[in-house]
Amino acid sequence: MPETVAKIAVDNAAFYFDKPFSYKIPPALREEVAPGARVTVPFGRGNKRRSGLVLEFCQEEDTSRCKEIASVYDRELCENEELFKLVFYLRETTFCTYYDAAKAILPAGVGITIKEYFLLREELLPPALTPRQQSAVEALRARRGRLLCADLLAAAGWKPDARELRELLECGALERDYQNRRRYGGDQITWAKAIPFTGKLTPKQKAVYDWLCTREEGATLKELLYQTGVGRTVVDNLKKKGALALFEQESYREVFDVAGREDPGGVVLTPAQAAVYDPLSAAMAKRAYGCSLLYGVTGSGKTLVFIKLIENALRLGKQAILLVPEIALTPQVITRFKTLFGERVAVLHSGLSVGERASEYRRIKEGKADIVIGTRSAVFAPLRNIGIIILDEEQEGSYHSDSSPKYHARDVARFRAKYHAAQLVLASATPSVLTFSAAKRGEIALYQLPERYSGNALPQVELVDMKAELASGNTFEISRPLARQIQLAVGAGHQVILLINRRGYNTTAVCSSCGAVARCKHCDIPLTYHRQNGRLVCHYCGYSVELTGRCDNCGDSHLRLLGAGTQKVEDQLELLFPEARILRMDTDTTVSKDSHRAFLQAFAGGEYDILVGTQMVAKGLDFPNVTLVGVLGIDHVLGGQSYRSFERCFSLVTQVVGRGGRGAQSGRAVIQTFDPQNRVLGLASRQDYDAFFAEEMQARKYLLYPPFCDLCLIGLTGAKRERCIEAGRALMEILQRLAQGNYRGVPLRLMGPTPFLVERVSDKYRYKIIVKCKNNRTFRALLREAIAALAQQVSLRDVAVGVDFHPDNEI
Numbered sequence: 063m064p065e066t067v068a069k070i071a072v073d074n075a076a077f078y079f080d081k082p083f084s085y086k087i088p089p090a091l092r093e094e095v096a097p098g099a100r101v102t103v104p105f106g107r108g109n110k111r112r113s114g115l116v117l118e119f120c121q122e123e124d125t126s127r128c129k130e131i132a133s134v135y136d137r138e139l140c141e142n143e144e145l146f147k148l149v150f151y152l153r154e155t156t157f158c159t160y161y162d163a164a165k166a167i168l169p170a171g172v173g174i175t176i177k178e179y180f181l182l183r184e185e186l187l188p189p190a191l192t193p194r195q196q197s198a199v200e201a202l203r204a205r206r207g208r209l210l211c212a213d214l215l216a217a218a219g220w221k222p223d224a225r226e227l228r229e230l231l232e233c234g235a236l237e238r239d240y241q242n243r244r245r246y247g248g249d250q251i252t253w254a255k256a257i258p259f260t261g262k263l264t265p266k267q268k269a270v271y272d273w274l275c276t277r278e279e280g281a282t283l284k285e286l287l288y289q290t291g292v293g294r295t296v297v298d299n300l301k302k303k304g305a306l307a308l309f310e311q312e313s314y315r316e317v318f319d320v321a322g323r324e325d326p327g328g329v330v331l332t333p334a335q336a337a338v339y340d341p342l343s344a345a346m347a348k349r350a351y352g353c354s355l356l357y358g359v360t361g362s363g364k365t366l367v368f369i370k371l372i373e374n375a376l377r378l379g380k381q382a383i384l385l386v387p388e389i390a391l392t393p394q395v396i397t398r399f400k401t402l403f404g405e406r407v408a409v410l411h412s413g414l415s416v417g418e419r420a421s422e423y424r425r426i427k428e429g430k431a432d433i434v435i436g437t438r439s440a441v442f443a444p445l446r447n448i449g450i451i452i453l454d455e456e457q458e459g460s461y462h463s464d465s466s467p468k469y470h471a472r473d474v475a476r477f478r479a480k481y482h483a484a485q486l487v488l489a490s491a492t493p494s495v496l497t498f499s500a501a502k503r504g505e506i507a508l509y510q511l512p513e514r515y516s517g518n519a520l521p522q523v524e525l526v527d528m529k530a531e532l533a534s535g536n537t538f539e540i541s542r543p544l545a546r547q548i549q550l551a552v553g554a555g556h557q558v559i560l561l562i563n564r565r566g567y568n569t570t571a572v573c574s575s576c577g578a579v580a581r582c583k584h585c586d587i588p589l590t591y592h593r594q595n596g597r598l599v600c601h602y603c604g605y606s607v608e609l610t611g612r613c614d615n616c617g618d619s620h621l622r623l624l625g626a627g628t629q630k631v632e633d634q635l636e637l638l639f640p641e642a643r644i645l646r647m648d649t650d651t652t653v654s655k656d657s658h659r660a661f662l663q664a665f666a667g668g669e670y671d672i673l674v675g676t677q678m679v680a681k682g683l684d685f686p687n688v689t690l691v692g693v694l695g696i697d698h699v700l701g702g703q704s705y706r707s708f709e710r711c712f713s714l715v716t717q718v719v720g721r722g723g724r725g726a727q728s729g730r731a732v733i734q735t736f737d738p739q740n741r742v743l744g745l746a747s748r749q750d751y752d753a754f755f756a757e758e759m760q761a762r763k764y765l766l767y768p769p770f771c772d773l774c775l776i777g778l779t780g781a782k783r784e785r786c787i788e789a790g791r792a793l794m795e796i797l798q799r800l801a802q803g804n805y806r807g808v809p810l811r812l813m814g815p816t817p818f819l820v821e822r823v824s825d826k827y828r829y830k831i832i833v834k835c836k837n838n839r840t841f842r843a844l845l846r847e848a849i850a851a852l853a854q855q856v857s858l859r860d861v862a863v864g865v866d867f868h869p870d871n872e873i
């Protein structure tokens with residue numbers, strides 16, 4: 063008799079092993095188990111519990127070797143056919159596992175962790191026990207016969223595969239037991255507070271304790287670790303000694319309420335804006351999929367068009383998703399939309415606590431919200447009846463996920479818009495070359511807003527030659543022309559935004575005796591000095607050391623700080639403009655969740671004259687009183703290694719220049735560079751996107767880059783460099799063989815293996831093979847086959863293989 067089994071993909075699989083396993087469905091779970099359900103199953107020889115995703119039901123003749131599903135913990139995807147289909151789409155197009163795809167689609171916090179215990183069965187204990195078995199049994203008895211796996215191993219001094227442990231399991235005296243724990247309730251953040259203490263402390267513990275004593279009300283654990291540079295264990299040991307207390311506290315709320323209300327009907331579009339709105343709203347009413355690019359200069363009122371389009375969607379009984387590239391942008395946008403649409407707006411982004419996200423998710427699922435605003439992952443919002451999806455600043459790199467699944471929000475949005483027969487609108491003042499070329503070829507519709515709403519011209523841009531500044535004796539980060547403009551603007555009661563393209567006080571520490579740069583122990587990257595905690599910090603892995611001035615390379619005490627960061631510029635501004643009120647915003651000052659909103663509100667309210675910040679101040683913000691924008695450190699972007707460096711530089715300059723002159727007064731911008739003759743900067747300062755686009759297309763055609771081909775990066779990661787290279791060479795050979803065999807005729811260019819720009823991160827070596835290709839089903843089949851063939855070579859299994867179809871930083 064054939065029996066129905068569930069095909070299940072498990073968590074923690076390498077993607078070439080990610081094939082469904084058959085499991086029997088116990089009668090008690092018949093009702094609950096369905097395709098899309100997340101379940102726990104016994105897996106492998108030890109029958110350890112794993113999470114898994116039910117893909118489908120099947121009839122099988124011989125089920126004698128099938129195990130049974132243990133429990134069901136989540137049915138989210140059973141109830142949503144579209145999102146379940148998205149799992150398969152993500153796996154096919156991004157080379158992730160089924161389970162990772164499901165994890166990305168469902169909100170964080172819906173997941174579970176599985177805790178593993180041992181149970182003692184006294185009656186089955188063998189008569190004679192070894193000393194270690196004896197201590198294990200005693201430890202179990204002390205806990206009424208049930209102990210966490212790890213604790214039992216520690217008590218007995220066993221490794222997980224110890225023979226003495228296996229004996230007890232085999233005779234049944236020990237039994238494994240599992241408990242699912244929902245990772246919920248993340249609204250809490252952990253705080254630490256010093257307790258009067260006189261006992262002995264290690265030097266590290268003492269340093270932490272002394273720092274904490276300076277904080278009367280305590281500090282968040284995160285800040286404590288940042289400021290003192292120690293690991294969590296030091297803190298835990300202090301707690302054990304009774305020198306500090308850890309406690310949980312409710313975090314701030316980011317899903318805030320807004321005071322006023324405004325009727326969206328009161329928003330009146332200009333004729334130019336209406337010319338964009340009319341055809342798009344007509345298309346929405348027709349209920350057919352469409353994709354368009356809204357190319358509108360900074361300050362042209364794209365947001366107003368979004369508002370009206372979304373209002374129209376609601377009128378048609380439909381729903382909307384608005385994606386923005388940065389958390390920093392959400393407060394302004396959310397305030398605007400909440401004022402207009404109130405409760406109908408839900409917010410989803412990574413800055414929310416797990417609890418907040420779960421509650422917003424629920425509101426969306428229950429149909430209490432129809433407008434979802436958020437960053438990349440909000441594209442997965444469980445709306446059932448989407449009319450429009452908008453990607454604001456569609457060219458931004460943050461729409462691509464760097465961890466598995468390495469999806470691009472634009473692709474997911476397209477999938478969803480097609481499913482719902484909805485409109486997909488990509489908006490930008492500087493569209494990506496890819497999107498603009500698609501619009502030019504007529505593959506997607508093109509709408510333009512060439513004028514600012516205010517009628518003002520775009521700000522006038524001045525390029526300042528920093529070589530000349532240096533030559534004339536100004537060693538400050540701020541050039542004299544910029545300083546003069548700041549003086550004028552602040553004097554007139556206007557506001558200024560300064561963009562600095564780095565964080566930290568100084569970028570690097572260099573030894574003036576031997577010339578060595580202070581580098582991270584675990585990554586091939588220089589450390590960055592942070593003044594707030596007086597430490598050199600690795601921006602890749604978080605490693606940090608105290609800055610002593612001593613060079614690790616030669617031992618001399620001649621370590622000097624080089625380069626300029628936000629903190630240093632802030633200091634110099636204070637010197638130059640002692641009267642001005644300065645606000646610095648970067649990832650270090652905005653660690654706490656609510657600070658973005660608080661800072662931006664204060665700036666909007668006129669509490670500050672100058673806003674200094676990293677990229678987070680460059681985009682999307684709308685402050686009518688800003689008339690001057692200064693750009694420092696743009697040369698870093700220009701000199702970037704990516705084929706998109708010029709595009710990024712052009713976009714960044716345009717965006718930041720566009721923050722000025724949005725209100726009644728016109729704006730000005732000053733860009734400091736060591737390369738004032740640079741063509742891209744020249745085009746950017748004239749805001750000539752069309753000329754830039756034409757040049758860029760020529761270069762890309764000549765050098766073969768997107769849109770003239772697709773890119774694919776195959777990453778090889780492992781603890782040993784030689785193994786990565788070896789695996790890379792083997793994979794190259796396999797790819798070449800396939801391309802000359804069954805896949806003859808598939809367009810393909812292979813390069814590599816070469817190291818990543820940063821070869822080692824967190825003690826792992828990283829190599830890459832770059833493939834220029836046509837990313838379609840055939841190519842992906844070839845790639846799958848090649849990786850599966852590589853996985854056959856057992857000797858290379860310690861190298862992890864990953865695939866990225868948007869490797870913009872590495873090519």
Ligand SMILES: Nc1ncnc2c1ncn2[C@@H]1O[C@H](COP(=O)(O)OP(=O)(O)OP(=O)(O)O)[C@@H](O)[C@H]1O
Nearest residue numbers: 330331332360361362363364365366491515682684
């Ligand atoms: N139809 C309109 N009615 C009233 N105000 C408008 C209208 N259109 C634009 N504005 C105002 O003009 C300013 C710029 O608009 P908005 O912020 O939407 O520009 P944008 O195109 O999104 O710019 P950016 O690309 O720089 O983000 C805003 O203060 C906005 O309120």
Ligand SMILES: [Zn+2]
Nearest residue numbers: 582585600603
């Ligand atoms: Zn590091």
